[in-house]
Amino acid sequence: MLLLTKSANKTPLRLILTTEAFSSLTNQFMQILLPWYVLSSTGSILWTGVVGFCALLPNIFSSLFGAPVIDRLGRSKTMLSCEVIQLLLLGAIPVLILTGKDLPWLIGLLIFLSSFFDAPGQLARTALSPTFSRYAEVPLSKTSGIIEAFDGIMAVAGPLLAGAVIAYCGLLYAWELCVFFCLIIVVLCIVVFSNRRPRQLRPLAGYREVISHLKTDRMLWEPILFTLPTFILGQSWELILLPSYIYEYGFNSVYLGFLGAAFGFGAFAGALFFAGAAKRFSFFTLLSCNYLGYLLSILVLYFKLPTYVVLAATVFSGVPFGAFGAMISSIILMRTPVPLRSKTLGLYATATYTIESVCVLGLAGCISFAGLQNTLLFVSAVFMGLTFLSVRARKREDFWQVLSSEKKNSLQTKKDLL
Numbered sequence: 001m002l003l004l005t006k007s008a009n010k011t012p013l014r015l016i017l018t019t020e021a022f023s024s025l026t027n028q029f030m031q032i033l034l035p036w037y038v039l040s041s042t043g044s045i046l047w048t049g050v051v052g053f054c055a056l057l058p059n060i061f062s063s064l065f066g067a068p069v070i071d072r073l074g075r076s077k078t079m080l081s082c083e084v085i086q087l088l089l090l091g092a093i094p095v096l097i098l099t100g101k102d103l104p105w106l107i108g109l110l111i112f113l114s115s116f117f118d119a120p121g122q123l124a125r126t127a128l129s130p131t132f133s134r135y136a137e138v139p140l141s142k143t144s145g146i147i148e149a150f151d152g153i154m155a156v157a158g159p160l161l162a163g164a165v166i167a168y169c170g171l172l173y174a175w176e177l178c179v180f181f182c183l184i185i186v187v188l189c190i191v192v193f194s195n196r197r198p199r200q201l202r203p204l205a206g207y208r209e210v211i212s213h214l215k216t217d218r219m220l221w222e223p224i225l226f227t228l229p230t231f232i233l234g235q236s237w238e239l240i241l242l243p244s245y246i247y248e249y250g251f252n253s254v255y256l257g258f259l260g261a262a263f264g265f266g267a268f269a270g271a272l273f274f275a276g277a278a279k280r281f282s283f284f285t286l287l288s289c290n291y292l293g294y295l296l297s298i299l300v301l302y303f304k305l306p307t308y309v310v311l312a313a314t315v316f317s318g319v320p321f322g323a324f325g326a327m328i329s330s331i332i333l334m335r336t337p338v339p340l341r342s343k344t345l346g347l348y349a350t351a352t353y354t355i356e357s358v359c360v361l362g363l364a365g366c367i368s369f370a371g372l373q374n375t376l377l378f379v380s381a382v383f384m385g386l387t388f389l390s391v392r393a394r395k396r397e398d399f400w401q402v403l404s405s406e407k408k409n410s411l412q413t414k415k416d417l418l
Helices: 011-042 045-073 075-099 104-116 118-136 140-169 171-194 207-216 218-232 236-249 253-276 283-302 307-335 338-370 372-395 399-417
Strands: none
Touching: 011 045, 011 104, 011 118, 011 140, 011 171, 011 236, 011 253, 045 075, 045 104, 045 118, 045 236, 045 338, 075 104, 075 118, 075 171, 104 118, 118 140, 118 307, 118 338, 140 171, 140 253, 140 307, 207 218, 207 338, 218 283, 218 307, 218 338, 218 372, 218 399, 236 253, 236 283, 236 338, 236 372, 253 307, 283 307, 283 372, 283 399, 307 338, 307 399, 338 372
């Protein structure tokens, strides 16, 4: 937590949003750089999948065990520690390339270790956002929308920058630039950490208490269950399917960057719309649109369409993704008591990373043995089924509308008491 005054109560939120923006830029830059580096140096889709799996697997465990660390060390201290360690680990990759020792398994090991500290740092930032929103007197749904919008706009800038740097400056320079971004993040975390004030210690909740709360709150666990299938294509789309598509049809890294940027631009637009008009949305309508967006992003890769059609369709695919990401973050944060928040986020992250890790490795294996076209057809069938189920579920009570009504009634009660 940061020292606050009445004239500077928005400073903590601005700092954490800036840190989130640079973190997102680095992640999006890496989403292009890592698979393209492995694919161009080995020529193997399977090796690309293995390294992608190494990037995701440790997040499963670090999300689960990182939440207790956040509760004990504090959010800002955890965030700073994790970012410093990642800087050191990723900084070793350009050194290995310069010395000619950049073996695929060694790069995979460094990425594995770096990823182990990524999830706790991300969880710490997410856990800080409700507190800083309250200080700044900004609705949490708006903050979540802004964060998703930052992720979206950095998903435009990151892939474009990565594609251009790789094409015109080379892979080594791209790794060095990635390390420089990590250094900026560390500096921002130091600013947050150096201005903190001693936190008030609270009794630490265990995972048993968190699970009990999840079981009793249907408005929390059901939206999470509906959200989890979206992570089938979470990292797999960027780490496996897009590089495979680019490599198979002979495109270059610049087009790969444009595709990632197109999806990011759509996500930016969707998140920005949610931040400004959250009350207009409903959970199941947005869920169906999100499933359809994923389906569209796969179908345009299945059919050999002109590049401008693929780019336009990818933009449309990203719009519901950005809005839905902001909605589910808001639901989790608003439905979870503060003492349980870090561990709830940890459980959610563990579930998502588990699905993404399995799917990255699984889809890489499918492409290697069954081909890209058959794999795309299979994934399309999965999302067709999910879209049908989400449309059927729209008859049920809508989670977001209920939560918005509860919040409105709570605010009205406080006004009446005043």
